[in-house]
Amino acid sequence: MTRLTPLPPDEWDDGVRDALGPLLSAERANPRDAGNILGTLVRHRPLTRAYLEFNAYLLRDSTLSARIREVALMRAVLWRRCDYLWDHHVELAARAGLTAAEIDGIKTGALDDELDSLVLRAVDELEHDSTIADATWAALGRHLDDPQRMDLVFTIGGYHLLALAVNAFGIEAE
Known part of the structure; x- marks a missing residue:
């Protein structure tokens, strides 16, 4: 509506x-x-x-790579059931190097790359627990520095917010 x-x-x-x-x-x-x-x-x-x-x-300007940003935000908007943002970002994810199978893996929560999987886990933990578990935070730290982990959290939260707004306002696809 x-x-x-x-x-x-x-x-x-x-x-x-x-x-x-x-x-x-x-x-x-x-x-x-x-x-x-x-x-x-x-x-x-x-x-x-x-x-x-x-x-x-x-x-x-984020310290995250385009690939990690797209993995994070697509999983976040998936949780918010925001088709508008999901559909918009499929092309951006492909440009960031994600294959069609990997984009499907974001939906199922199964990606082969270790960092991609950790990003999915971080999104899911934020969704369920409103925080990232210590073990996940530490594992992310093997790949990302502190500013990158901060950008990850804000990317997930920023796209949760945008997805909520898109859904609440009933914004229709082009």
């Missing part, structure tokens, strides 16, 4: 483009290129700008 729709094109102005600035270039800050999610979020410009500054960090 759609609760919020994208802002109508005739309401897009410099304030909307400014709100999208942390994530989208000026050329892409338009109703067509922004897509339904960003087009809907700009109904609340200050919140959109603040969230997109954080989200842009997760997507572009």
Whole structure:
């Protein structure tokens, strides 16, 4: 059920483009290129700008590799049953080097790579226990330094939050 729709094109102005600035270039800050999610979020410009500054960090400046980011966030949005974000990130995961079988493995919780498996475990533990078990944290530490483990937790939480918003607002796929 759609609760919020994208802002109508005739309401897009410099304030909307400014709100999208942390994530989208000026050329892409338009109703067509922004897509339904960003087009809907700009109904609340200050919140959109603040969230997109954080989200842009997760997507572009995080210490995590694109592959680990995609494994983490896809498992997180899977837990939130957010088809919109899952579908959007399948292509991004492939660009990050994940095969179709590995993307399916995110769904089943079975990936062969040790670090990928640990990332899935961390997402699942955060989902079930609101923390990461000491053994998992230590095992992650054999692959990731402290800033990377911090980025992992914030990536998982950031995409839990975004998935909740997408679901609550009823944002429809393009």
